[in-house]
Amino acid sequence: xxxxxxxxxxxxxxxxxxxxxxxxxxxxxxxxxxxxxxxxxxxxxxxxxxxxxxxxxxxxxxxxxxxxxxxxxxxxxxxxxxxxxxxxxxxxxxxxxxxxxxxxxxxxxxxxxxxxxxxxxxxxxxxxxxxxxxxxxxxxxxxxxxxxxxxxxxxxxxxxxxxxxxxxxxxxxxxxxxxxxxxxxxxx
Amino acid sequence: xxxxxxxxxxxxxxxxxxxxxxxxxxxxxxxxxxxxxxxxxxxxxxxxxxxxxxxxxxxxxxxxxxxxxxxxxxxxxxxxxxxxxxxxxxxxxxxxxxxxxxxxxxxxxxxxxxxxxxxxxxxxxxxxxxxxxxxxxxxxxxxxxxxxxxxxxxxxxxxxxxxxxxxxxxxxxxxxxxxxxxxxxxxxxxxxxxxxxxxxxxxxxxxxxxxxxxxxxxxxxxxxxxxxxxxxxxxxxxxxxxxxxxxxxxxxxxxxxxxxxxxxxxxxxxxxxxxxxxxxxxxxxxxxxxxxxxxxxxxxxxxxxxxxxxxxxxxxxxxxxxxxxxxxxxxxxxxxxxxxxxxxxxxxxxxxxxxxxxxxxxxxxxxxxxxxxxxxxxxxxxxxxxxxxxxxxxx
Numbered sequence: 286x287x288x289x290x291x292x293x294x295x296x297x298x299x300x301x302x303x304x305x306x307x308x309x310x311x312x313x314x315x316x317x318x319x320x321x322x323x324x325x326x327x328x329x330x331x332x333x334x335x336x337x338x339x340x341x342x343x344x345x346x347x348x349x350x351x352x353x354x355x356x357x358x359x360x361x362x363x364x365x366x367x368x369x370x371x372x373x374x375x376x377x378x379x380x381x382x383x384x385x386x387x388x389x390x391x392x393x394x395x396x397x398x399x400x401x402x403x404x405x406x407x408x409x410x411x412x413x414x415x416x417x418x419x420x421x422x423x424x425x426x427x428x429x430x431x432x433x434x435x436x437x438x439x440x441x442x443x444x445x446x447x448x449x450x451x452x453x454x455x456x457x458x459x460x461x462x463x464x465x466x467x468x469x470x471x472x473x
Numbered sequence: 474x475x476x477x478x479x480x481x482x483x484x485x486x487x488x489x490x491x492x493x494x495x496x497x498x499x500x501x502x503x504x505x506x507x508x509x510x511x512x513x514x515x516x517x518x519x520x521x522x523x524x525x526x527x528x529x530x531x532x533x534x535x536x537x538x539x540x541x542x543x544x545x546x547x548x549x550x551x552x553x554x555x556x557x558x559x560x561x562x563x564x565x566x567x568x569x570x571x572x573x574x575x576x577x578x579x580x581x582x583x584x585x586x587x588x589x590x591x592x593x594x595x596x597x598x599x600x601x602x603x604x605x606x607x608x609x610x611x612x613x614x615x616x617x618x619x620x621x622x623x624x625x626x627x628x629x630x631x632x633x634x635x636x637x638x639x640x641x642x643x644x645x646x647x648x649x650x651x652x653x654x655x656x657x658x659x660x661x662x663x664x665x666x667x668x669x670x671x672x673x674x675x676x677x678x679x680x681x682x683x684x685x686x687x688x689x690x691x692x693x694x695x696x697x698x699x700x701x702x703x704x705x706x707x708x709x710x711x712x713x714x715x716x717x718x719x720x721x722x723x724x725x726x727x728x729x730x731x732x733x734x735x736x737x738x739x740x741x742x743x744x745x746x747x748x749x750x751x752x753x754x755x756x757x758x759x760x761x762x763x764x765x766x767x768x769x770x771x772x773x774x775x776x777x778x779x780x781x782x783x784x785x786x787x788x789x790x791x792x793x794x795x796x797x798x799x800x801x802x803x804x805x806x807x808x809x810x811x812x813x814x815x816x817x818x819x820x821x822x823x824x825x826x827x828x829x830x831x832x833x834x835x836x837x838x839x840x841x842x843x844x845x846x847x848x849x850x851x852x853x854x855x856x857x858x859x860x861x862x863x864x865x866x867x868x
Contacts, residue, residue: 318567318799352828409699435520
């Protein structure tokens with residue numbers, strides 16, 4: 286079965302160029318062995334996302350994925366690339382009409398870790414953001430119902446952070462047996 | 474039909490459906506507020522099956538993660554294996570020096586087992602929906618048909634539910650001798666018995682009218698709320714990753730992509746529960762078509778596993794030692810829709826970050842939007858028609 290690209294399909298690079306021409310604060314990040322992505326400051330995120338969703342040539346009506354990432358253990362790279370001790374939110378956008386894709390990234394300071402919610406643009410983001418809040422401790426400002434999603438409400442800590450320590454007990458129940466050793470993992 | 478809930482004194486009753494409830498398809502708790510029989514709000518409470526598979530993946534080498542993907546979705550574990558393996562292969566392929574060349578026979582075997590598993594997964598979905606609606610017999614027919622496929626998988630890889638069969642670079646072992654005629658016979662039997670299944674339940678007026686116009690999702694809502702797979706196509710959106718972003722050999726097979734078309738007749742609407750049901754039934758038939766094509770194209774087995782035509786497992790020892798430092802977002806079409814793997818690698822043998830976006834997750838997320846105004850019993854129809862599998866929601 287041959288797939289015919291729709292006439293409106295743009296390359297990832299072209300999509301990002303259109304966005305960064307419109308918003309100088311959004312820069313195109315090209316890294317080896319990765320698709321190019323748009324690096325946006327949290328303050329401009331909503332404007333850029335609104336443009337990506339509503340511009341007829343871009344038409345990103347679908348938010349495929351929203352992922353939190355902890356850069357704490359990311360191996361050193363030359364300046365200008367990802368920095369240590371920060372968190373990142375990665376948005377994967379898709380246009381069903383034009384069949385093109387875009388990746389948008391926001392880098393957050395670890396101590397504040399706040400980014401505007403895009404749930405007003407894509408309702409699906411509501412739960413994605415609750416999951417990232419639950420597992421990474423990223424606050425999505427403007428989110429109507431930012432509660433823990435997968436872990437219990439009274440859980441402490443953010444399990445997917447690289448410096449997460451497995452709790453000794455939960456609700457009075459010991460989670461570690463005597464003498465049990467938890468491997469701190471490859472990044473300890 | 475939408476009924477506006479109004480109560481003279483404004484008093485509402487809070488009901489807990491689940492976490493142990495036969496119609497919630499796993500451990501899902503729904504906090505339902507209702508006024509008599511009419512639902513005013515419904516909040517899903519998930520996480521009962523949360524094992525943090527994403528975190529576990531950050532401790533394991535790439536090939537070691539395959540058995541965990543079985544547990545991401547055990548109703549279609551072959552597809553779950555495949556989704557991880559093609560995503561990992563896509564990561565290796567980001568660096569031209571470490572592209573993994575998969576033998577042709579392995580590619581066809583992958584399509585064969587993935588589509589067989591899609592059939593068995595959809596059989597569970599349509600059977601369970603009928604059971605949720607009070608028709609128990611069709612469920613047993615569907616499960617009996619699924620047993621045919623489980624038996625085939627047992628012959629192929631030794632397991633009936635969690636297969637650990639698809640590997641990075643191919644499949645774990647070649648098909649056993651003489652399995653092809655058995656698969657062809659099973660496909661014939663499935664097609665024949667699905668006609669009986671349709672006579673039994675699909676054409677049933679009570680069943681059809683029960684689902685017609687229930688929990689209708691417009692195409693725009695389906696896209697905005699991130700529905701994928703049969704739920705998205707049930708709303709009339711013509712999108713299938715197998716056809717539109719083909720991976721493996723899916724660009725070499727012919728199949729139609731069924732979309733919702735108000736199948737229930739006069740009372741039906743595009744995107745109602747009945748459309749989602751019919752889309753799954755039609756996909757079963759399309760998957761049998763794909764399986765037959767895969768059987769036809771399957772090259773004869775070669776003595777060497779790494780043979781580029783007749784082999785079943787690429788020689789990945791060298792390549793798997795070190796993936797490129799980079800990242801990839803790869804989407805595959807599972808029976809419950811798009812599964813996106815977002816993989817970040819720091820160049821070591823162990824992934825830095827694995828993010829799994831599954832179809833059922835967004836299907837549960839849309840329930841609070843669908844529920845208000847529905848009758849309480851329709852909540853069961855909503856869950857059944859969205860085909861939710863809870864381990865996939867919680868991971």
